[in-house]
Amino acid sequence: MFRELLLRIKEKIVISVWGWMSMHGAIGPNSVRGKKFGQFGERSIIGFPQTTIFNERYIHIGNETMIGSHVALSAGMVPGQQCLTDPVVRIGDRCLIGRGSGIVGHLGIDIGNDVWTGHYVYITDQNHGYENVDLPISQQSQAERFVSIGDGSWIGAGSVILPGAKIGKHVAIGANSVVTGEIPDFSVAVGAPARVIKRYASDGKWRPAHEFENLD
Secondary structure, X not given: OHHHHHHHHHHHHHXXXXXXXXXHHOEXXXXXXXXXXXXXXXXXXXXXXXXXXXXXXXXXXXXXOEEOOOOEEEEOOOOOOOOOOOOOXXXXXXXXEOOOOEEEEOOOEEEOOXXXXXXXXXXXXXXXXXXXOOOOXXXXXXXXXXXXEOXXXXXXXXXXXXXXXXXXXXXXXXXXXXXXOEEOOXXXXXXXXXXXXXXXXXXXXXXXXXXXXXXX
16 A cells, blocks of 8 residues: 555656656747747747757747657757858748657758658758768768758658758658658658659649649
């Protein structure tokens, strides 16, 4: 009986402490951490705990955007780096970035308004090279290429958005997809690499991609 009571007390303490940390550890526009960002919109929040956040001055976040817990959000390679572009990472208004996601920019990542992602989505504008077999891959990097995601799009859980990806407006990317190129407006893409399987046609209907050419 006493053991059970003690466990309940411990549980309540842990829940209370975690709740307090979640509330006060979140980053908002008026928090000390939030004021380090190049822009941090009203009613936006980054949930607690965060994984890695640095070079906030090069990161702009719009209004009413929610970024989940355990998220990595960074500009450049190391804290304190002087970046060539500003902002390096821009996240628009009313976005939702899923728990455990990572947005790692070096040159330019632009996420439009009303973009939602599932959990564990990774977005980057730089990748590792492998061509020089005398160097570990970790010491090789490829040239940065801008990444953009258009307004109103949805990125499914576990997807990876790689350098040079250009995702249009109102695009649905299926879960666990890998986007490497251009996905046109008003389309659905899935797979690794992601390919368009459906598009919104001029006749007002969603049609399989192989039919779309005949409707243009």
